[in-house]
Amino acid sequence: MVGCVIVHNGKIIGEGYTSPYGGPxxxxxxxxxxxxxxxxPKAILYVLLEPCSHYGKTPPCADLxxxxxxPEVVIGIKxxxxxxxxxxxxxxxxxxxxxxxxVLEKECREHLKRFLTFQEKxxxxxxxxxxETQDGFIAPDPKLRKxxxxxxxxTNPYSKQQVHQWRSQEQAILVGNQTVLEDNPKLTTRxxxxxxxxRVVLDRDLRIDSTFHVMDQTVKxxxxxxxxxxxxxxEGIVYEIIDFSKAIASQICHxxxxxxxxxxxxxxxxxxxxxxxxxxxxxxxRIFKGETFFGSxxxxxxxxxxxxxxQSILTDTLSVFTND
Numbered sequence: 001m002v003g004c005v006i007v008h009n010g011k012i013i014g015e016g017y018t019s020p021y022g023g024p025x026x027x028x029x030x031x032x033x034x035x036x037x038x039x040x041p042k043a044i045l046y047v048l049l050e051p052c053s054h055y056g057k058t059p060p061c062a063d064l065x066x067x068x069x070x071p072e073v074v075i076g077i078k079x080x081x082x083x084x085x086x087x088x089x090x091x092x093x094x095x096x097x098x099x100x101x102x103v104l105e106k107e108c109r110e111h112l113k114r115f116l117t118f119q120e121k122x123x124x125x126x127x128x129x130x131x132e133t134q135d136g137f138i139a140p141d142p143k144l145r146k147x148x149x150x151x152x153x154x155t156n157p158y159s160k161q162q163v164h165q166w167r168s169q170e171q172a173i174l175v176g177n178q179t180v181l182e183d184n185p186k187l188t189t190r191x192x193x194x195x196x197x198x199r200v201v202l203d204r205d206l207r208i209d210s211t212f213h214v215m216d217q218t219v220k221x222x223x224x225x226x227x228x229x230x231x232x233x234x235e236g237i238v239y240e241i242i243d244f245s246k247a248i249a250s251q252i253c254h255x256x257x258x259x260x261x262x263x264x265x266x267x268x269x270x271x272x273x274x275x276x277x278x279x280x281x282x283x284x285x286r287i288f289k290g291e292t293f294f295g296s297x298x299x300x301x302x303x304x305x306x307x308x309x310x311q312s313i314l315t316d317t318l319s320v321f322t323n324d
Contacts, residue, residue, distance in 0.1 A: 126281060284321070
């Protein structure tokens with residue numbers, strides 16, 4: 001979300017942030033929060049992102065700023081959206097407003113990284129996530145599994161809760177069909193309060209049937225497949241065709257962009273994660289290391305990135321990497 005504050009004589013007199021989709025923008029909420037509107041012609045408005053200049057779900061914020069005769073606006077970064085892209089700044093300057101751009105630009109870009117990745121790279125912000133054992137395995141030898149598909153936990157319950165919090169913060173979550181067939185995950189935010197992400201599943205030959213949790217229609221679910229036969233599709237599920245004989249990560253990104261998905265967590269399995277790594281289509285990786293040893297099993301993906309953070313969650317270690 002974009003944030004905005006309005007300052008008069010060194011004192012904050014108004015503040016606001018973006019409402020849920022379709023609601024007022026940060027500038028509107030900030031202006032509306034000012035009790036004495038007579039102060040606005042002598043105030044400075046600070047905002048992370050360039051005020052919009054077009055009619056969308058809401059009227060242009062630049063027009064509202066001009067209407068209230070706010071004389072100075074300080075902007076973190078220009079809006080790369082093709083409907084804005086400097087037009088908001090032009091409108092403000094044409095009305096006689098003093099505009100400063102690029103203040104705390106690095107911090108603003110970090111805060112708005114999902115939006116900016118979607119606008120500039122035409123794909124979602126991609127977070128890779130997995131848990132591995134002390135000896136480097138992401139899944140156990142098949143003989144260690146029970147006959148009924150269910151998760152084989154490597155990390156402790158607190159790490160699991162952390163993952164559910166992350167799910168509530170991103171728009172979508174993606175797994176390959178092998179993860180579904182072996183673990184039968186729900187891919188929801190059961191251990192945290194928040195919205196469930198859109199479920200995205202790679203299922204080349206439609207091996208996943210209606211008995212699996214991801215097909216229960218409780219959450220919007222998108223299946224990526226090569227099967228172009230609607231008679232085999234389950235009701236209530238969205239299907240998209242991709243070519244599995246070619247590099248698939250870029251195709252997935254294209255489909256997700258078409259569905260306006262701005263961020264996604266790639267949760268597995270190892271082959272799916274490695275595909276995104278090999279195509280260099282990832283922004284952040286969050287890797288748990290539990291205290292478990294498997295001895296044999298499915299090796300964890302191989303990733304090279306910049307370690308930016310590490311923390312202990314009781315017996316687990318969480319390492320965060322960025323793709324610089």
